[in-house]
Amino acid sequence: MNVSDENKNNKEIVDDDKGVDNTDVTGEQLISWINSRRSMGNLDAPAPTRAQIQEAIECAATAPDHKKLRPWRFIVTEGDARHELGLALLEAAKTKAVQDGEDLSEKTIKKTRNMPLRAPLIITVATQMQAHKKVPPFEQMLSAGAAVQNLILALKAQGFSTVWRTGLLCNEPAVKAYFDVGPDDYVTAFVYIGTSSKDEPKRKPIDIEPLVRFES
């Protein structure tokens, strides 16, 4: 691994464009690369290999995690299993529609069932909260969010595109049951993963001024 002197601790060697290569990377380049991340919908094959998925999840598992509770789980859904997930989402939509006194149109039924087909592979990130006096549930939930972001960046480093989705159904009972997520836990992300034929659109600069206050 070649890292420039001022970036000895960077573990990943990242190309400016896509994927990982053997060129040196400076901190500035790495920041620019992080800022270039965009969500991409409607993804195609190829999806990451099993080894790449494991590598990305290892990266997710390094998320800040108070008391090392590892309060998250990763469920990888690909191939025909996406149809099973589609059926769970449809069941959730039907139950919710009854509760809300609404009818599901044929279009909505088809759209809901096909949602998991928008990418060749989905990693669902759910919390698995642990009772701990010093680590309240909100910290564990935030740790799950940090894990998702690490996962997304690792997949970008491997050259894949992603989008973090949840949607209104993700924590409905039928979906939680499908993933074996307990009543006090949450599905925090469906990370849709694959390859996009399009380039990531450039991001407009974000004015952080109204978001930040410096105190000294």
Ligand SMILES: Cc1cc2nc3c(=O)[nH]c(=O)nc-3n(C[C@H](O)[C@H](O)[C@H](O)COP(=O)(O)O)c2cc1C
């Ligand atoms: C917790 C969470 C849930 C999200 N759920 C959805 C979703 O269901 N559908 C969607 O289109 N975008 C969703 N997003 C937003 C996208 O992931 C994405 O951040 C947004 O479209 C902005 O695009 P960018 O990542 O390229 O800046 C969600 C983001 C977060 C953090």
